Every structure is written in structure tokens, then in C-alpha cells.
Amino acid sequence: MARFLIIAPALLLAACSPLRTEMAVQDVATTGEIPVPPPTESALATAPEPAPQSRPPAPTPWEPHYFETRLNGIAIEAVAFDSRSHHLKVADQPQGPGTRWPDSRSAGKGSLAAINASFFTPEGQPLGMIVTAGQPHGAINRASSLGSGFYVEENSGKLRLIRRDQFDHAKEAIQAGPFLVENRRAVRGLSQESSAARSFLAHDNAGHWILARTGPCSLAELAQALAGARLGPVKIHQALNLDGGRSSEIWVSSAIQGGPAFTRPFWNKPVRNFLTLQPR
Template identity: 60%
Template structure:
């Protein structure tokens, strides 16, 4: 028969190490948890934090209002300027060419503008004594002339792409368009006056300019040299449009600007009696 006292003592002896271990563990100072390691690069939480600002920027709507065509009379650098400012999102320039030569269809810019249903028009590019264009012309897909590679009078193009985008480009960058008119020289590029322009022959000028976005300017000036006009236009504002690029059109006795009464601050026709007929025009029209 087993002695109960001895059994209890033996059991107590076996349990003592367990009691001792529990006692020591409860008195040990707990180790503080290690700080959370930063999320590794590329983790989902980091991507969300980094992408938020970019996403917000891309989602920002373009609230720039469309500018309605307006006649602006101003003076910059001592040069008088009459200009039509417009927005290429609502209006565009159509090339009006006369295959039969100057005045074979239209006597002046008003006749050309009204015939094409436009609201303004200006003389276009240069032409030879025989009436042929001095440079390439594309009028609603119909091409005339050949590219002028020999002089600064053909250093640039006004181009409207098949998709409707409008731009001024150097002749070496021209790749075609549904409307195109070669002229020159460039007066302003990247908001800076082009160097090497002539300081002689102060005369009436015609030019086309843009802010590099949707703002455009169609203008005729009082007497000035090409160098003087380029210097005056560089970075200047005409109406609400700041000039980033400007291309010279045929000038002198060819300068001829017409603006209809439907344009704010219009109408206007500035074509002196001594002006001569021209080969082509740029007509400002509302987009379909």
C-alpha cells in the first residue's frame, strides 16, 4: 500500500522546477517591441502615398476659356499694330489661293474673306512677277508652287494638320497638311527675336503669331523694319495673347487686313489705294 504522504512530497518535488520557471519569467523586464520597419520601396501603401499628388495633377481639368475673335489696336515698340486675336479651338485659318494669279478671283482680302464665309482675312505669302507663288501653297488639299529653299522668304510654314491642329514650323520640319502656306522670315521663336533680321526698308508688315497653345494673332502693322518688328513682338502681349512665335507674311504694298463687323471691335479694312493685288490670302473662319 502506497504511503500518501510520500506520494504528495514526490509530486511536489517534480512540480517545483515548473513553479520556479514561472516565477522567474514573471519577474523579467519585458523587451520593448522593435520599431516597425519602414515599408519597402514599391509596397502598396508607399505607391498610394506617392501617386496621390500625380493623380490629382493629371485629373485637373482644363478650364481655360475659349477666346472669342477680337480686333485689337495697339502700339508696341513704337510700331502701330491692328490685329485679330482668336482661339484655334473655335476658329481656324483657311488658305485662299488663286490659280489664275493675283486678282483673278478676289480683288482684296475682303472679297476673299466674304467669298469663303470668313470673319477676317489677310494677304498671304510671296509671289513671283508672273503671279506664281514663291513657295509652296496648300489650299484645302490642293497644292500649288514648289518649296522655296533658297531664301528667308520661305523659312517657315503656317500649317493646319488633317486633324485640325495649327502650328508654325521651320521649312525643314514641314511634313504636309490640309492647309499650308510658306512664308518668312520668322520674326520670333521661343519668345525671342530671331537674330540677323534686316534693319532696312521700313514698311508696312503683315504677320501671323501664336502663343504656342490655342492663342493666335493675325496682324498688319505700320512702317517698321523686320528687325524692329521682331524685337517689338518678342514676348509681347497683343490683347490676351503673348507672342511665342511669329512668322512674317508678304508686306509693303501687299499688306491688306479686313475684319468683319461680327468680330468684337470691328469692322476694319486697312488696304491703302496704292496696294497691289496678291496671289493668296489667309481667311479666318469658324470651325465646322
């Protein structure tokens, strides 16, 4: 009897052991995975955290440069700049055109470039709103297409071209118009008459800007030439007309790649204000 009791457990162990092995083999065959016990709390506590994903570095702002080109037969001389490193400031003459600076070269002294800016009345008063260093001058022109838009530098430092009904306040601003290009499309209804020199501002909606003077053309011709075109390194997304004709002039410092340059025909007249390109 005692011998039977000793043998019985051994027989039971021998009988159960193959069954467990068989079940494990079946599990692997069914799932393709070997069962792994769940990690303990201590293992979870000491598990390394996943490494944070690194972001690619932002592109370095490129330096301003001057170039000359032609679009649809229109001669254009322009300065391209990156708004992350440079911006445009308003140089206004409260006493009237020519009372402080006779031309863009004088107005641009100490800057990198300068171009004539907004319209003015025969008496020399601004035909629209101007803001210099946060101080407003004049009043919003709500009646004319010559005041349909604004160049603004917001208090945050961002540069924008906006419609006049969007204007609230700004660090720097000039009112001008009409818009030539919006959303890469030429604005409709622009005049096809009066071929004259033009000045304009444009950007690609990604922080890259153009200030430029053209040879003689109509507003409609200039809009068609600029719409969606690549002007130097900038693909035009939006463009705003500045004062033109006998007011249109541009000066570029020798400190800019491609400079110096100064275009001001002898028949030009003094203007009320300028936009000057400066480092931030």
C-alpha cells in the same frame, strides 16, 4: 505529491505571464508602435481601392477678339485666337490675284477674319508652296528668305510655324518669310531699310495665335518690337513675316469681339491668296 503537481502549473503560469507583458511594454517603448498582426487574405481582398486622383479641367478656349495697340512706336492691329477652337484656312486664287476676291473682305466672307498671305510673282504665280485642303500648288522656294518658313495645319489639326526644310505635307500651308522671332528672340540679320506696312503670324507656343497688320516699319524694327513681347493676351514665342507693303491688308468681322475692322489703303494691289479665320 498530487497537491504539488496541481500547484506547479499555476506557479509556472504566474511566472511566465509577467515576462510576456514586460516584453510587450519594452517593444512599445523601443519602437513607439503597438505591434499589429498582418492582415489576413480575406481582409486584403475586401480592402477598398484608393480613389483615383482627379485632374483639373482644361481651360476653356477663349473666343477670338480684335484689338489695336503699339509696340516700340509701331501701330499694330491684330486678331488673337485659340487654336483649339479656331484655325486658319488658305483662300487661294489659281487664276491669279483679284480674279475671285478683290480684297480681304471679299475673301473672308463667311469667315471671322482674313489677312493677305504669301508672296507671288509679277505674273501672279505663287512664290513658293501653297496647300489648300490637302492639294499643293506651286513649288517650294528654296532660294529666298521670302520663303524661309511655312505656316501649316497638320493632318492632326495642329497649327505650326516651321522652317522650310521641315516641310513634308499638310492639310493647309503657305510659304512665306523671313522669320521675325524664334524662341522669343529677334532673328538677326533682318533688313533695317524699307519702312513699310507689314503682315505677320505669331504664336506663344501654347496654342494661342495672332494674325496682324502693322503701320510702316522695317523688318528689323518689327522683330525687335515683337521678341518676347506680349501682344494682347499672347506672349510672342515665334513670328513669321507675310507679304507686306502694298499687299498688306486685314479684315475683321463684326462677329468678333472688338470688330468690325477693314484696313486696305487705296494704293494697295490685289493679292494671290489670303488666310481666313474659321471655327473648327
